[in-house]
Amino acid sequence: MGTTQLESVPEPKYWHLKTVLSEALDSEFSVGEILPNERDLAARFGVARATLRQALEQLELEGRLQRRRGVGTTVAPPRMGVAVGTDQDAWPGAPGDAWQPADCTLAVPPAAVAAALETGAEEPVHIVRRSRVSHGQPVAAELLYVPAASVPELTAIDAPSGAPRVRAVLRELHRLELEGQDRAVELGSARADDAKELDRLPGAPVLVVTTRFLAAGRTAALSVATYRADTCRLTFGDTGGVEIHHGPERQAS
Amino acid sequence: MGTTQLESVPEPKYWHLKTVLSEALDSEFSVGEILPNERDLAARFGVARATLRQALEQLELEGRLQRRRGVGTTVAPPRMGVAVGTDQDAWPGAPGDAWQPADCTLAVPPAAVAAALETGAEEPVHIVRRSRVSHGQPVAAELLYVPAASVPELTAIDAPSGAPRVRAVLRELHRLELEGQDRAVELGSARADDAKELDRLPGAPVLVVTTRFLAAGRTAALSVATYRADTCRLTFGDTGGVEIHHGPERQAS
DNA sequence: GAGTGGTCTAGACCACCGC
C-alpha cells in the first residue's frame, strides 16, 4: 500500500481514500489481517485522522473492515448469508429453527407494536427474547411479541423464567396453525441492549426485519429481529441467495 | 422500554443528543418542518458542530431526518413501504411492474457478476439500467445483467438505443419461463452514478437487493437493485408488510 | 502501561441552493 498522491479534488478526499484503500484490500491484504493503526495510516496518506476515519467507516459499513476498540482494524471476511423466512426462521417455535431462547417477560409493548398486534394500548403481552448465532458469531437479536390471546393455555405460574419459559410460550404458540406472514426489512441503528448482544457499539448499523405472523385470522405474533448489517447478507427465497463480492480475497494463514 | 437511568458508565454526548432530538421530533415538530441550522443547534446544546452532526447523521440513517446541502434539515415522513418480489417486481419485463427503462448497453460485467451468471469472464452481456419511482420519488436504481444466451433472438442492430432497446431486451427475456429466484439483501453505499439517480450524495446508505432469476435450468438474468435506505422499507411476502414507527408524527400544513 | 479505536473540540474553507 504505497503512499499515494491525492491531488486536485474533483471528489472528496475521504472518497478517493476509500477507493485507494478498497483496492489495497483486494490486492495486498488477506482476510483477518491487521491494518496499520489509524494515526499511522492518516500520516501515510497525508490527511487528518478524522478524514481517514471517514473512509474507514464507509468500508466498515460495506462489510470490508472490522474495527474493535483496543484491538485494531482487520480485514473482514465476505458477509455470511443468513436465511430469512425458511425452515430455519419460520413459525417461531418450529423444531429446527436457528434461534436460541434467552428470556421472556410479560409487559406492555411500545404503542406502535400494540397497534400492529391489534391489542389494547395498555394490554401486556409476552415479550420473548431470542438470539441467533451463525458460524459461531452472534448475528441477530429478536424481540418476539406474543399477545396473551395467542397462548390462552399459558398461565402466569406455568413456567419459571428464562429459557424454559420461552419454550413454554413457543410451545403454546405453535398450537396455532400459521396462515401467512408479512415481512419488512429496513435500516436501523442498534439500541444499547441489542448492541451488547451483537457485540457491537450502540448505534451500529443493523438490518431490522419485522415479521407479522398471521393465524386464526389475527396477528398471532410480531417479531422484530435486528441483524448485524456489517457481517450479514439476508437471503430469501427458494434456494440460497446470490453471492456477489468485490475482488480477489485471500485467506490469512 | 423507558431508559431514564443513572449511568455507571458515561453515555457519549452524541448518543444522548440523539435521544433528546428524537424525542423533540416526536413532540415538537411536524413532518416536513425545517430544523434550526447546525451551527445554531450545536450552540443551543453546548456542543461542537461535529458532535451535533454525529447525532443528526444517526437520525438521518434511521429515516427520521432529511438533510440537503444548501437547503437545510427537515423532518422526514415515515418510510414508504416498497414491495419486493411481488407482481410489481417479479420477472423483469412482466407487464405492470414498477420499473422504468433507462438504457441498455452490451459490455463485459464485473468478474463477480460473470461468476454468478456462469458466463465467461470476458463475455459481454446486456446491461439494462432501470429506475423505480414510488410516491413521486426515486427509490431505486437497478442494473440488470442479461447474458446473450437468454435473449438469443436479439440481434445487435435490433433496437436503436435507450428505453426502446431496454424494452426489446425485456420482451425477449420474457419469452423464457421463470422457474425460481434467489434473493439477497445487504447494506451498501451508493456508487457515484446510483447516488445521482437517487438524488443523494455518493456514499449514502443503500439497501442492495440482488436477485438471480432462474429459467431453463440456468441463471437467466441477475438484478442488482440499490434502494435508498433512508426513505425505504422493503416489504416481502403475502399481503403488504408491517409498519412500525416511533411515535406521534404529525403532518405539516 | 502501552497501544488501539471512540469521542470531542474550535476552528476553517468549500459546494450548493434560493433569493
Next chain:
DNA sequence: CGGTGGTCTAGACCACTCT
C-alpha cells in the same frame, strides 16, 4: 449574495484490550 450542509484540520482526552 447570504445561508445551508459537506469536508477537513490538528490537536486533546477517554474507554478499552492486551501483555
